[in-house]
Amino acid sequence: MSEFDVLSKAMKAHINNIVESSQDLFLVDASPDELWTLYLKSFPPGTDPIFRTKTDHDCSSCRHFMRSFGNVVIIKNNVVTSIWDFADTLPSGSKYIPVVRALSNYIRNRKIIGPFVTDTPNIGVEKDHEKSESGTIITWEHMHIRLPGRFVNGTRQTLDQTRGKIRDQRNVFKRSLDEISDDAIASVLELIGQNSLYRGEEWKSVLESFQKHKVAYNKLGEEAKELYAWEQSRSAGPVIGKIRNHSIGVLLVDISKGMDLDEAVRRYESIVAPTNYKRPKAIFTKKMLEDAEKTITELGYLDSLERRHAILDDITVNNILFADRNVAPQLKGGSVFSEMASEVVTNPKKFDRVEEVPIDKFVSEILPAAQSIQVLLENRHQSNMVSLIAPKNSNSATMFKWSNGFSWAYSGNITDSMKMRVKALGG
Known part of the structure; x- marks a missing residue:
């Protein structure tokens, strides 16, 4: 067996071994001409003699x-292995050891630029024959390998199209891993668990798988992240591989960019939900609740959240702009309903000639000089009726811009005329 035959068998054994458990092969940005020149120059002096006009190893088939x-390289657990990493399997003293090591070092220090895809399983020619001048047949051995069928392009697409498709999926996968935050994934999974996201259940398993990739990816350095994206993008599949291009990916990216959760979900719903879809639940997550509670506690407003309808005893003269002397004593007990019962129905037409003034003028100019005030309520004022709301804990801090703890709620929480019209029509 020739020394080259030993090299060829060792190389085939190594390549078959590394591709056995690999689904993908990759290319590095090595110049073919530089690689060939390095191969020829790496032989120890005197081990690559001249044959006719060229050195013994300067062969067009091997080139x-x-x-x-x-x-070509493979990636296994974020570690790159080249087809030349087999020097240790060669016999001691082999002239090919420094050659193989030089090629290995050159390849392993180059950047991966894309997937390897071929249109034939046979790479190179195993051997060929030549008739010498004396008439004898010379057999020439060459570098050759037969690859498993999974590395052969089985589609109608060209090699460049197939490579481009794989490369694009890898790039989108890495961009998704870089740009989608852990919090965004957790928030969306929580919304799905709450059944608060339209058709969210369809994405649950996809998100859980992507989350596992994200956890593993976050533990890596920058160089290893590049390798991870190449190694995992195809096995992850086209849905996970291009997750940011799907509707759920739009939601994840929006949340990751800091968009308000409710707004992000509305944008997602505009993509996937029918126009008449109405969200069944308010959008919030456990983390949002925890953050809100923490902030409210720090501001001293936790005791202020409990509210109830105000009663007459809650109101003091300091809380109102005007107090009729005949009614003021009742602000601390008693009932005003007996007074109201004695009133008769007033005809609104008797006030047709009364001047109407803006509320600001009424409060600043008329109210200070008034002796008594009467309120004329008409049916059109119904939507403006409010309930006065007071804090359950009277000593709690006020959450409002004004100095007291009172707030109000409109009837049905609706006061806008358009909303009232919609409601009246059954909307």
């Missing part, structure tokens, strides 16, 4: 193999 397959 074709080098151009087609010399820059």
Whole structure:
């Protein structure tokens, strides 16, 4: 067995071993001409003699193999292995050891630029024959490998189209891992668990798988992240691989960019939900509740959240702009309903000639000089009726811009005329 035959068998054994458990092969940005020149120059002096006009190893068939397959690597657990990493399997003292090591070092220090795809399983020519001048047949051995069918392009697309498709999926996968935050994934999964996201259940398993990739990805350095994206993008599949291009990905990216959760979900719903879809639940997550509670506690408003309808005893003269002397004593007990019962129905037409003034003028100019005030309520004022709301804990801090703790609630929480019209029509 020739020394080259030993090299060829060792190389085939190594390549078959590394591709056995690999779904993908990759190319590095090595120049084929530089690789071939390095191969020829790495032989120890005197081990690559001249044959006719060229050195013994300056072979067009081996050069074709080098151009087609010399820059191929695999990635296993974020570790790169080249087809030349087999120097230790060669016999001690082999002239090919420094050659293989030089090629290995060159390839392993280059950047991965894309997937390897071929249109034939046979790379190179195993051997060919030549008739010498004396008439004898010379057999020439060359670098050759036969690859499993999974590395052969089985589609109608060109090699460039197939490579481009794989490369694009990898790039989108890495961009998704870089741009989608852990909090965004957790928030969306929580919304799905609450059944608060339209058709969210369809994405649950996809998100859980992507979350596992994200956790693993976050533990890596920058160089390892590049390798992870190449190694995992195809096995992750086209849905996870291009998750940011899907509707759920739009939601994840929006949340990751800091968009308000409710707004982000509305944008998602505008993509996937019918126009008449009405969200069944308010949008919030456990983390949002925890953050809100923490903020409210720090501001001293926790005791202020409990509210109830105000009663007459809650109101003091300091809380109102005007107090009729005949009614003021009742602000601390008693009932005003007996007074109201004695009133008769007033005809609104008797006030047709009364001047109407803006509320600001009424409060600043008329109210201070008034002796008594009467309120004329008409049906059109119904939507403006409010309930006065007071804090359950009277000593709690006020959450409002004004100095007291009172707030109000409109009847049905609706006061806008358009909303009232919609409601009246059954909307």
